[in-house]
Amino acid sequence: MANAMLQQTVGGTLQLLSNSGTHCNVGNRSVRLLPKGFKLEVEFSKRGIYSSGKRKFNVIQASTSQTSVVGPLLAPSSSDTVDSHMKSNEVALILIRHGESLWNEKNLFTGCVDVPLTNKGVEEAIEAGHRISNIPVDMIYTSSLIRAQMTAMLAMTQHRRKKVPIILHNEDERARAWSKIYSEDTIEQSIPVITSWKLNERMYGELQGLNKQETADKFGHEKVHEWRRSYDIPPPNGESLEMCAQRAVAYFRDNIEPQLLSGKNILISAHGNSLRSIIMYLDKLTSQEVITLELSTGIPMLYIFKEGKFIRRGSPVAPTEAGVYAYTRRLAQYRQKLDDMLT
Ligand SMILES: O=C(O)[C@H](O)COP(=O)(O)O
Secondary structure (H helix, E strand, O other): OHHHHHHOOOOOEEEEEOOOOOEEEEOOEEEEOOOOOOEEEEEOOOOOEEEEOOEEEEEEEEEOOOOEEEOOOOOOOOOOHHHHOOOOOEEEEEEEEOOOEHHHHOOEOOOOOOOOEOHHHHHHHHHHHHHOOOOOOOEEEEOOOHHHHHHHHHHHOOOOOOOEEEEOOOOOHHHHHHOOOOOHHHHHOEEEEEEOHHHOOOOOHHHOOOEHHHHHHHHOHHHHHHHHHOOOOOOOOOOOHHHHHHHHHHHHHHHHHHHHHOOOOEEEEEOHHHHHHHHHHHOOOOOOHHHHOOOOOOOOEEEEEEOOEEEEOOOOOOOOOOOOOOOOHHHHHHHHHHHHHHO
């Protein structure tokens, strides 16, 4: 893995801006570069022009800093004292189902149809933000649907750390180039927001747009409950929870879990069923147990990830935050540092 290779290097630091996925020779080492648009900080003892195959990688900066593999916005600065002490063996994982959407309000099956929040959904998102306002967030993952993205951005308006969540645009070279930020300080005060369709709500097939009550009247309550809450029975031409899990849980394990392991505190804003499939994985629920798992809109759930294990720390049921989250010692320290910083 590039990470392992990078940790073997010694000396000052050489920053390379790669423009394609390839290898480059840094001194006498061959370093694998990450896909386009990622910055590689590799440790090396001298400056120069290094080439790999046909491409040249210009040295754009030499400085002494931690060896790390960073995306444009993926690593808060280690000089940021409020956040840095959280980089030990325990990180926070917050899951939020989006606030009420316009089709939730109309009781329509929504699935992957991209509808926005209602006023109530906006209020729920802001209340969710208040409840997580003292919990560290280094990265945010959302689905590609606006209701989840609105929920994340509205919630972060309440966060006391006041970092700016910025949706990353890596869909192509132009998007990457046109959304580039040219200030390290500004990057340090930002939180990368990564969107992925793999976190989308389960695709409800031929039920999308139908009224849930009318559908139950037509097909029977039992059948509709089976489509909505069973593990392996899909709605007509739609996804079962199992099929949704195959993309959502795979995305979590391949993309989010490595960030947790590297010490990042993560917020995921997604959907009732894509989150049910992830919670089934986190809590090791059986296909029977997951049937009764229901998620309310806009209610944050807190997990602590420690020594490779996910420990659920409760989620707010009371109208106030106090007594709802079982703060760990480190979360309490983080909150104290925010208090000190803001007083
Ligand atoms: O997609 C929808 O209709 C809702 O977001 C979730 O629907 P469900 O609670 O019926 O699964």
